[in-house]
Amino acid sequence: MPKPLTIHWFRQDLRLADNPALSAAVDAGAVMPVYILDDDNAKNWKLGGASRWWLHHSLIALNKSLNGQLAFYCGDAEKVLSELCQQHNITAVYWNRCYEPWRIARDTNIKNTLAAQGISVNSFNGSLLREPWKTNKDDGTPYKVFTPFYRKLSPQLSSAQELIPVPDLSAVQLADDSLPLDDLHLQPAIPWYKTIQSQWSPGETGAYQTLMQFLHNGLERYKTGRDFPAEESVSRLSPYLHFGEISARQVFREASLLADDYNIEHFKREIIWREFSYVLLFNWPHIPERAFKPAYDKFPWRRDEELLKKWQQGQTGFPLVDAGMRELWQTGYMHNRVRMLVASFLVKNLLIDWRCGQAWFWDCLVDADLASNSASWQWVAGCGADASPYFRIFNPTTQGEKFDPHGEYTKKYLPELSNLPDKYLYKPWDAPLEVLEQAGVTLGENYPAPIVDLKQSRLQALDALALMKDQADV
């Protein structure tokens, strides 16, 4: 008797190794692997431009490792799957769980619909170290503060889990009505991604290479080095993790195999921040849209398209902010230290709604992830769970002098400042005219004059935020 035909629905698990749903599907029968671009259900959170570019190449890589047997579809996933099942006499569908609110809602519906058709639906955890509903406090409520969450979870994860090997893919089948990948229109018409392209290799192979490169180079001084954007001490695994080209379990296990030290400990801590973000999104599914602390939703954010645009384009006149924003635009990525700075600047110095920043990141980041992006923006803005206090305002000058003292990072993205001496790099407005002249910098011409006064905007933010807090308390 021939094995029954099953579907593995690839979503944010674009890999073959350590893929529990795929392996289970292979065990159960001959597998048809499918990918569905479901913009219909994503509403406000359709994939951004940079993510689409990444996905396009990730799907090419995955299809290649499946010998071209991956089928592509567009549209409402429920409709696509339902039709596929009927056409091909599918008996079972497999997937790894996603946690975005719209996906949870959609997948619940799909499960019910398929079950009503007599099809078994099997979902797995392919993405997180722990399911978010299994990490609650002893009193049954979810953690809202990272440190206790970390203390609870970390010891439970210390014994490295066994990984699932790549399954036998000899019985994989291509669905006959697959669209060509190009029909998903993931590649933009205007090739703005040229510079992004040179930086990354999407796909499972690239993911593992990135991990190994990091474990054997960057990790040895991770804890301190991770704060210096010019250093290559961060993992750059975020886009691979987001698309599931590598699993958090794989990352955690490989790190655990190394001799334990404070660098590895700290790296694992960051992986657990990712888990924490998912806990927040799972339990407070409104965090992409509204503040965790409701008082912030009444804050009179400034609506100023002009200022927002200058921030987006890296034309604020604050070199480290501008370098970060241009890194984002050119590479689809930004170093974490600089993300905190540009976010603090947008929210606290420009007093622009954190959701504007969140949306820009969503569109520009190759690692755009609903949980991490929302939780992190709310953290910086001060309106999140376990958030940064409202009075913590980064100073772009001080941050530059501390974390990129010789401008190796900053000047890479701001070549027009390449001849400015260290002393004035982060405050060109204070530089004597002859220094500027000698460096070939004319403020307001080839580099912007600062768009706000740091001191005054800081005080204004402190006032306004303190007032909001008062009114919330009353």
Place this chain on the structure above:
DNA sequence: TGAAATGTTGGGGCG
């Protein structure tokens, strides 16, 4: 995973 304001200490110049 902040920065500025304020407080404290101690060395050196100077009358």
Place this chain on the structure above:
DNA sequence: ACGCCCCAACATTTC
């Protein structure tokens, strides 16, 4: 020798 001032360096507090 001493008090005084200045200020850097560091610590603490406040936003």
